[in-house]
Amino acid sequence: MRKFTHDDPDGNQKNDTWGISSAGAGANLGELKNLELMFGKSRIFAGSGEAESAIVNGTHKKLLDYVKTIVDEKLIDPDWYTQGWEQRKPKLFAGKVGLTFYPGVLVNEVEGGTGSTGSTIGWFENLPMPKGGPDGGKLPPGAINSGIITISKAAAQDPVKLERILKILENSTYPNDGYWALRWGVGVNGQKVMDVEGGGKFVSLKGEAYRQDNKGAYDWGTWVATGQDGVVESTNEQPAESDKKQMRLDNETMQMPANPNDMAMLTLDPQIVSDLDTLQNEFDIKYILGGTKDYDGFVKQWLASGGQTLLDEATKQFKAAGLIK
Known part of the structure; x- marks a missing residue:
């Protein structure tokens, strides 16, 4: 300094x-x-x-x-x-x-x-x-498992409701297919998550209007969001050097020791x-x-x-x- x-x-x-x-x-x-x-x-x-x-x-x-x-x-x-x-x-x-x-x-x-x-x-x-x-x-x-999900005692004691709740959680949380749809729009409007050489994933926001025009369809604020997916998003069409640098820095940070x-x-x-x-x-x-x-x-x-x-x-x-x- x-x-x-x-x-x-x-x-x-x-x-x-x-x-x-x-x-x-x-x-x-x-x-x-x-x-x-x-x-x-x-x-x-x-x-x-x-x-x-x-x-x-x-x-x-x-x-x-x-x-x-x-x-x-x-x-x-x-x-x-x-x-x-x-x-x-x-x-x-x-x-x-x-x-x-x-x-x-x-x-x-x-x-x-x-x-x-x-x-x-x-x-x-x-x-x-x-x-x-x-x-x-x-x-x-960091957050505990990206947050804690709770349900009511009454729902937990109802086997039909409990099964439905658990199915939603299983289908929509990382790394299952529903996670990628709800979090990043994969299969919703043609949005793609690209694998990046050396690790990490990339989402292009170039020309992306669906998320803005259809609030809540999918976005970063959903309750399933987690940084563990390794995704970087930017307005670049393909992952650029800045995206790759962000991925490296984020990955290094995740490997550093943290307090409970x-x-x-x-x-x-x-x-x-x-x-x-x-x-x-x-x-x-x-x-x-x-x-x-x-x-x-x-x-x-x-x-x-x-x-x-x-x-x-x-x-x-x-x-x-x-x-x-």
Whole structure:
């Protein structure tokens, strides 16, 4: 980050590049919060004998100290906290930002935003999550099987309904034929999924109007969607170098170690969770900008404001699920 900020990587002899950026939209740290994973697990997770919190065990403080250093040294885009996701893109597309936490589709987004000349494809490579401590260095947890599907108790006790439900699930989930129809329109309107040499699959959106004109016929938002299908889509007619680069980056990311999604196993009071998120977001920016140094006081307030209640309930649920002995 220091090199990208100070060594004029674009050679224009102007002080207009930054090591990193974010898109906090005036509310939170944006994707910078993922850097907490350098130091350990994030949020609430199953520890040894009880639920733990990154706030209470000090992992969150390590993140805040790290971000404070970045801000103090001016290694970060000055609009990082106030700008939204789309507002940040022009700097990113212009090569003004060195690091970004982004999926592989970034390659195609930047190419599309700069005239699709191929000149930006070589900009991007994967950087594994840096390891800043014994429990750090893993990516954020992914979704549990792309989500959990539930049915009512009454339906489960009705053998006819249950059989129909299970048939729908079996026929429409990856990798079965119904998945490709519902997710990508294969057999619906002539849409094709092409195999790409070296692995991966490609869907061309060139001239694709059916999905826009017939909302819900099939699309990326369907409940069966999963990134495990390895599909990349773009407006290219055939898979281009940018598509192949995205496939490689996505595949590399999927092979990187990630933390388990413990918190997705929990059912916690949503009002307490929301209130604590607000409390944390307000403290985070105040600490980073030098408005306070009292992290211990924040932890006490977090626990007293419902954090201890969440930890106690999480411990109970983790034990019931067998994640804590």
